[in-house]
Amino acid sequence: MSAMLRDLADRFLGRGQAAVTVPALDGALKPNNLLEEAPIGFPAASADNLAVTETGLIYSSEGTLYRQGSCGGPASAWKHVGEPVSALAVSANDVVAIAAGSRILLIGPDGNERAELSVGSQPWAGVTALCFAADGSLLVAIGSARNGLDEWQRDLLDGGCSGSLWRIDLANGRSHQLAGKLHYPNGIAVEQDGGIIVSEAWQKRVLRLSETGKVIAQVVEDLPGYPARISPSGRGGYWLSVFAPRSQLIEFVLREPAYRKAMMAEVDKEFWIAPALRSGYSFREPMQGGALKQMGILKPWAPTRSYGLVVEFNRDFVPVRSFHSRAGGRRHGITSAVEAGGKLWVTSKGGGEVVAIPLAAGGN
């Protein structure tokens, strides 16, 4: 009863659960333009899923995988998968796991399927991240059981918590669920001791799970954006891609069920008040007060639905530095980032570009 009263009072006064506060970009997250102004960039529609192999990098552009030398140079098409690739992982012995549509393919370095490995007979739909564990088993993150991958905004607005984390023993194809009811797990990394790091997008946090899937700790909480893939950094820490920014308006809409339902029913999803991989391409997108151009200039700190952000954490998950593409920029919707050849390689899914930032550049 008292809890109900408190909720009502909170709702009326905008306190507690009803408060819409968004963490500021501060400290190591202080905005810069290093990502937006990074010199190297190759166009690639819906670029995503960067991974490091022994011979270089691979990334996906819709249904095609490309190889890319880690020093630069032109990319070459490597394999056509057919359906858009949703996740990718490379094992220690260069087995490439590819999630596309409702399948997970296992491919050797030569591009042929590895027949001796199996992911079982069940369909694997909605895979958002893959990662090989030290023992060779494959960790699989399913973003949402209720909404397809292209309906991720609906999943957020519906308060989706139907994500799950699985382990597949590739030798025999048996799989079991490590964790369920996750709020859109969107990236996996494995620690030295076998612990599993999972980014939970809708909760804006990163979790540490035990090998068996028990939540041990919340290593990063209250991120200023929605996290995507995690990859190891050269200094023992991690790179975390943040694919969209949080905003007060979105947080507010998440607390307004009536409006949210009406909006989702009547408005095309690219014009929703929801985070986006890219924005500013149509005048029908919602605009916020601070984004009103003055003297023809959009302020870089204007509220925006899309943003480009990669954060480096040290091994204790303290943010060390970050690379930004701010409001009005092109390199938004960063879904994956890997470190190779002295550069940070980044896929801007929103901007349709693969970007490399020389790491000597610093960042703050």
Place this chain on the structure above:
Amino acid sequence: MASASTLTKLRYRFVPDHVIGEILSKKWIDNAIPLLVLVCVVAVFGMLIPNFFSGSNLSITSRQLGEFALICIAMMTVILVGGIDLSVGSNFALGNFMTLALLNLADWPVAAAVPTVVLICGSVGLLNGVLIGYLRLRAFLTTLVTLIIVRAVVDMLLLQYVQAMSTSFYQSDIWDLIGLGGLFGIPFSFCVLIVVAIIGHVLLTRSRPGWRLMAIGGSRRSAHNIGLPVRSTVCAAYTISGMLCGLAGVLYAARLSGAGSDTGIGMEISALTAAVLGGNSLGGGRGSIVKALIGAIIVLIMTNGVLRLGLNSGSGPMVLGLTLVFAVFIDVRWLKNRDKLLNKVYVSPTYIELPEPVSTAAGAGNALALNDRLRDVEIIGLAAVESPEDVILDEDDYLYCGTRHGDIVRFAPPDYTSHEVYAHIGGSPLGMGWDKDRNLLVCVGGMGLYKIDRDRKVVKVTDETNRSTLSVVDDSRLRLADDLDIAPDGRIFFSEATIRYEMHDWPVDALESRGNGRIICHDPKTGKTHTALRNLIFPNGICTSQDGQSILFAESWACRVSRLYISGPKAGQVERVLDRLPGYPDNINRASDGTYWCAIMGMRSPALDVALRMPSFRRRMARRIAPDQWLYPNLNIGCVIRFNDRGEVLESLWDQGAENHPMITSMREHKGYLYLGGITNNRIGRIRLDGRDKTWSSFRSYWGGPNVRHAS
């Protein structure tokens, strides 16, 4: 669902939410809580005490009130200037004693004794005033000292003269009238109070000394810095306080005709309680006679009531003390939170359901389909002008625009590279128009309607209209005059976009989407201004129709254009011309072929359209999140459309990237070119129009003139 939305519609139609914010922004709202306390006190004691409302009780109470309220007004005057007067009680006792002494012992006439007493008590006040105002002593300590000294003087005098005074008795009709009688059945002291209160109220709220008093109380240093005579004003406040105490002493003497050592004991506490309880801020600068009166009535009823209820002796001061604590608490909280509250509740959205917009899809094949005809706009005056909301050209092809610095800037033909400040008005010049005599009329946001004559002299045409009968805030002043046009008979019609927001946050009005705007008509022949049409949803562009019978006006947030007949058989009627626009229409101007140009200053976004049907959602949004984060209409891209009198859109001009000329709020066709202005731009644009009359100018379209000046 349908019934729910009908309910919402009705609720927002008939419950005027916006009034709450307007009431909160009034100064007299400070009296609301004291008045409520007063009503409660009257109700409680009225119920507890028998015969409370009887004539005799009211008469006695009001006679006492006459004296006590004068003391409270004295206290209020001093508090208002940022001080405190603790000596009111002993000064009052001194006044009482002196009156009796002068009448009974010295046998002075009343007409001489009363002014003398007022002056004596005034001199005590003057002493306070000199010490505090000129010598800058602490008000609290100084008046505490006067409290003690004056009390001591009174006690000494009493010791000496009380015997003689009690044996003699002064007899006069005037004295009886003051003490026992009254005028028209109203006790005399109460009449005095009414007179003092009225004079005091007028002085405080309508006169220079009163304003200075408040200014000094509000911020002594600022008042000093702007050159107000701080010292003498402070001194005067204490003197007035002393004189009022003397007057109260006279009335007390007339009523009871007795001097005792307990006269006026503890009165400073009661008066202070009353002043603070009434809502006079102890910090100074905020107070009024009404507040003092309310406080006085509350305190008097409570002290008398407690006495009559027969509670034991300590309970009276106890009740008073508790009330004082309560009053100070409320005062502090109110002062701290009033503006916060006002900020939170001022934005009060209402229900509006916009019809489905006409498609703008590039392939739709209609007149509004997206194109890039404005991509190659020529830029004029880049970075030389800021916020040219409207542009206009004269017969010699000079180009004029307003800027947010309050200037009218003029560009010289033929290349428009050189410019000069044509005139400086101030405010934010918005819509412009030529009258018959080639004077430039300008709507200035924040100021009103101004005229620049041919000698570049700036003249105010009007800055007010008739006040609406039922408005809470004074809506007679023009806040946001937006665009104007002139009828053939010389009447000037202009729009005031909103009466609830200032120039700098006009887009917030879109969140409300209420009919906050109006169309105002000024007739230069009579010099009169009146409101022609009210409750319009952000009326913006105004254009006299080609036949001169009506004016076309755009209602921005309603995405429509309507027509108001100004002469002919349908005069006064309004009819819809253009509806279902995909964006927010701004200025309208005549085109060379008998049609009209209309600027679309921003585009509708479907997410906002849904929110417009949910006023409570928008209200919560305005309260919960920062203004920068509010969902706004998209004012970063617009277009120009051309339509005819039948309301058919004939063509549209777009720049999809909106890079060259980001925003469009107005356009003028002039000799084959279209000139563009935009309120958030730092440039003017122009584009050549193909196949248009290269001799046509807007001025000639209105006022005639030589048909062909430059053969083309």
